[in-house]
Amino acid sequence: MALLEYEALSISLPGTARPVLDGIDLTVRAGEVVALVGESGSGKSVTARAALGLFPAGATVGGRVRVEGTDLVGADAAELRTVRTGTASMIFQDPRAGINPVRRIGDFLTEPLRLVHRWSRERANARALELLAAVGLPDPVRHLRQFPHELSGGMLQRVMIAGALTVEPRLLLCDEPTTALDVSTQAEIMAVLGRLQRERDLGLLLITHDIDLAAAACDRIYVMYAGRIVETATTAELFAAPRHPYTAGLLGSTPPLTAPEGPPARLIPIPGAPMGLLDSAPGCAFAARCRFAAPGLCDQSPPPLELHGTALVACHRADELVDAQPNTLMREDS
Numbered sequence: 179m180a181l182l183e184y185e186a187l188s189i190s191l192p193g194t195a196r197p198v199l200d201g202i203d204l205t206v207r208a209g210e211v212v213a214l215v216g217e218s219g220s221g222k223s224v225t226a227r228a229a230l231g232l233f234p235a236g237a238t239v240g241g242r243v244r245v246e247g248t249d250l251v252g253a254d255a256a257e258l259r260t261v262r263t264g265t266a267s268m269i270f271q272d273p274r275a276g277i278n279p280v281r282r283i284g285d286f287l288t289e290p291l292r293l294v295h296r297w298s299r300e301r302a303n304a305r306a307l308e309l310l311a312a313v314g315l316p317d318p319v320r321h322l323r324q325f326p327h328e329l330s331g332g333m334l335q336r337v338m339i340a341g342a343l344t345v346e347p348r349l350l351l352c353d354e355p356t357t358a359l360d361v362s363t364q365a366e367i368m369a370v371l372g373r374l375q376r377e378r379d380l381g382l383l384l385i386t387h388d389i390d391l392a393a394a395a396c397d398r399i400y401v402m403y404a405g406r407i408v409e410t411a412t413t414a415e416l417f418a419a420p421r422h423p424y425t426a427g428l429l430g431s432t433p434p435l436t437a438p439e440g441p442p443a444r445l446i447p448i449p450g451a452p453m454g455l456l457d458s459a460p461g462c463a464f465a466a467r468c469r470f471a472a473p474g475l476c477d478q479s480p481p482p483l484e485l486h487g488t489a490l491v492a493c494h495r496a497d498e499l500v501d502a503q504p505n506t507l508m509r510e511d512s
């Protein structure tokens with residue numbers, strides 16, 4: 179049984195032209211690190227929140243989201259509580275938005291343990307101290323008494339990671355956990371997450387717009403566009419041979435983490451803009467921005483997510499493009 183499993187999850191909001199999520203299939207196994215990558219507005223955060231049974235107000239929800247077998251679509255209050263206070267935890271982009279500025283760090287870390295799990299103050303404090311040390315904060319005893327404004331953004335994100343781990347979850351959902359931080363702090367936070375994931379054998383779903391960050395941290399990558407998964411493969415396969423033109427576009431529009439030898443690669447932005455919820459297309463949602471779109475095919479019917487080689491790809495032309503090198507797929511002028 180998968181730790182986290184989405185099966186044809188669809189979410190629609192009233193007054194929109196297309197679903198926020200359209201038939202999402204995604205799996206995270208125990209101890210596995212998986213990324214969900216895509217541009218702003220593609221539906222990554224809505225997908226992550228669904229793993230805690232959090233759906234947008236007024237939404238129509240279809241399909242399944244199972245956490246250790248419990249389906250959160252239509253789950254009752256007791257099932258949701260078990261998942262949210264035990265199995266799964268979430269870390270968000272902005273640590274200051276997730277913590278009460280007038281409560282001490284110690285209260286933030288110990289209250290869930292004392293109020294939900296009925297731990298004694300001593301036991302909860304001991305656990306908080308252990309976790310503050312585990313996330314690499316220098317003075318756990320002092321930090322327990324501090325207020326959020328006394329810590330830097332990077333230190334506070336470590337506190338949020340400690341908070342997410344208080345109940346010993348098996349699944350950690352990380353929604354852009356480093357986007358609000360400077361570059362060197364980003365690397366430190368990713369290192370802390372990686373170490374804790376390995377030590378505790380956590381299943382981890384990393385939500386990010388940064389495909390290089392995903393590659394550095396993850397075993398497998400799902401690429402999302404306009405509410406659909408357009409490609410998924412192991413990180414090595416995806417980077418060696420991206421099969422969807424959007425994946426290739428993402429790879430070509432972000433600077434590589436490590437500089438290759440020779441002159442720096444030219445970065446090529448993906449032309450056009452992502453599709454909003456008020457726009458819809460009868461065919462592939464990426465067709466209007468895709469230099470490989472075939473009139474009469476790609477603009478007519480949505481491509482299904484199908485196995486091409488070892489990757490799942492939603493592109494009508496995936497087989498024709500399979501031999502194209504990533505740089506050919508990305509070049510504007512070839």
Ligand SMILES: Nc1ncnc2c1ncn2[C@@H]1O[C@H](COP(=O)(O)OP(=O)(O)OP(=O)(O)O)[C@@H](O)[C@H]1O
Nearest residue numbers: 191198217218219220221222223224225234235455
């Ligand atoms: N609660 C909500 N009510 C109405 N619309 C929503 C709600 N949550 C998300 N949306 C819309 O759903 C779409 C997907 O949003 P989502 O936050 O999942 O995107 P994202 O890929 O995480 O983008 P970003 O990286 O900018 O956060 C957006 O158009 C957003 O405006």
